[in-house]
Amino acid sequence: MSVSPIKVFITGAANGLAEVREGLADHPEVELVGTAADPGKAGTKLAESGAQVILHGTTATDHVPTSEIESIRGVTAAPIVLVTSASANAILSEALAAGIFDVVLLPQLTDGIVFTIKKAHSLAAGRPAGTAAKSTSSIEGKVVTFFSPKGGAGKTVLACNLAATFARQQQRKTLLLDLDLQFGDAAIMMGIEPEKTIYDLVMARRELDSDSLAGYVTAHQSGVHVLPAPLRPEDAELVTEERLGHLFAVAKESYDVIVVDTPPFFHGPVLSTLDRTDQLVLVASLDVPSVKNVKLTMQTLDLLHYPKERRHLLLNRSGSKVGLKPQEVERALEMKVEFEVPVDREVAVSVNRGVPLVLSNPRSGVGKALQDMADKLVPQRTAASTGGKKFRRKG
Numbered sequence: 001m002s003v004s005p006i007k008v009f010i011t012g013a014a015n016g017l018a019e020v021r022e023g024l025a026d027h028p029e030v031e032l033v034g035t036a037a038d039p040g041k042a043g044t045k046l047a048e049s050g051a052q053v054i055l056h057g058t059t060a061t062d063h064v065p066t067s068e069i070e071s072i073r074g075v076t077a078a079p080i081v082l083v084t085s086a087s088a089n090a091i092l093s094e095a096l097a098a099g100i101f102d103v104v105l106l107p108q109l110t111d112g113i114v115f116t117i118k119k120a121h122s123l124a125a126g127r128p129a130g131t132a133a134k135s136t137s138s139i140e141g142k143v144v145t146f147f148s149p150k151g152g153a154g155k156t157v158l159a160c161n162l163a164a165t166f167a168r169q170q171q172r173k174t175l176l177l178d179l180d181l182q183f184g185d186a187a188i189m190m191g192i193e194p195e196k197t198i199y200d201l202v203m204a205r206r207e208l209d210s211d212s213l214a215g216y217v218t219a220h221q222s223g224v225h226v227l228p229a230p231l232r233p234e235d236a237e238l239v240t241e242e243r244l245g246h247l248f249a250v251a252k253e254s255y256d257v258i259v260v261d262t263p264p265f266f267h268g269p270v271l272s273t274l275d276r277t278d279q280l281v282l283v284a285s286l287d288v289p290s291v292k293n294v295k296l297t298m299q300t301l302d303l304l305h306y307p308k309e310r311r312h313l314l315l316n317r318s319g320s321k322v323g324l325k326p327q328e329v330e331r332a333l334e335m336k337v338e339f340e341v342p343v344d345r346e347v348a349v350s351v352n353r354g355v356p357l358v359l360s361n362p363r364s365g366v367g368k369a370l371q372d373m374a375d376k377l378v379p380q381r382t383a384a385s386t387g388g389k390k391f392r393r394k395g
């Protein structure tokens with residue numbers, strides 16, 4: 001089995017760091033995805049690089065370069081290895097306490113550095129170093145579904161950004177599933193041109209399993225795997241409930257999180273998705289028609305006996321002055337607003353660029369809101385152990 005090289009980004013400066021970079025540039029197990037002397041200015045470049053491990057050079061001899069580390073942490077959750085030519089002993093324990101994976105003292109053979117990079121990468125991915133990947137069958141992926149009865153509410157924007165947050169900021173195996181089967185635009189918002197879609201998957205004769213599923217998804221640079229909607233609207237009806245059920249079963253074995261985008265109405269595939277959804281995020285905005293329609297959705301969910309504890313109310317474009325107040329929405333819907341995503345004109349820009357805002361600007365209000373959502377909807381530690389009772393639709 002060929003293993004893809006680990007993406008490494010080099011920041012900072014240290015005596016001997018140039019030699020390290022040259023050594024790594026030729027190494028087959030490493031792919032250098034960027035360098036930046038000043039991590040404070042690396043923001044977008046670092047965030048979009050897809051880096052899996054950061055090597056940060058420092059000339060400090062008696063302290064950890066905290067603000068530099070914070071700059072890096074602000075845009076990526078990839079493990080950081082500190083590289084220094086000064087005696088590292090003085091700062092080792094402080095570095096470890098600051099969440100730095102390891103400290104490497106230069107000069108060092110390239111192989112030694114690659115070993116540390118591999119260790120950092122495999123531990124960050126939750127696997128013990130030196131062993132094969134964990135058997136995927138132990139994963140019980142969580143399904144997070146966005147729904148809103150209105151087009152334009154922000155479902156697709158939120159689904160793309162949440163998926164990117166899970167994959168990039170939290171290093172979770174994430175599938176973005178576009179079930180807006182007729183007019184899906186998740187692929188466009190992620191800026192990818194997929195070769196295959198869910199149409200190819202349901203038309204295939206071969207029985208679906210984890211390996212064959214991997215052949216239908218398109219990997220985004222954030223790490224998200226995207227399974228796009230059919231290219232032609234008329235192909236939507238071929239995606240039957242039965243096939244979707246099978247897809248979910250296989251996807252839950254392969255991914256930590258499956259984020260689902262939906263059309264603005266309930267039809268077979270959406271109902272079948274609800275059956276398998278662990279967290280349903282209802283997207284509302286601060287206007288009367290939106291609240292009315294979400295209220296109707298709640299009534300439908302009641303009829304379906306969809307558990308209340310799995311419903312989460314999200315206010316998109318909050319903070320806009322013209323609308324209702326969140327409290328008024330809560331009163332009308334008899335439900336707490338659990339998440340608020342601010343209005344931000346950068347969202348439209350990011351949609352047109354095909355780069356989710358959480359990647360280009362993770363520290364924006366939208367980025368922070370999505371990070372908070374990701375933490376609450378699928379808590380990191382308990383991701384594999386929160387399997388409660390399965391909800392089954394009645395009738």
Ligand SMILES: Nc1ncnc2c1ncn2[C@@H]1O[C@H](COP(=O)(O)OP(=O)(O)O)[C@@H](O)[C@H]1O
Nearest residue numbers: 151152153154155156157317342343344347348
């Ligand atoms: N929080 C936000 N701030 C600013 N614009 C937003 C926000 N959320 C969504 N939008 C804009 O609304 C448009 C429609 O959102 P979209 O996700 O396509 O809605 P839906 O999928 O529910 O039909 C997007 O293209 C984006 O420009």
Ligand SMILES: [Mg+2]
Nearest residue numbers: 155156180185
């Ligand atoms: Mg949409």
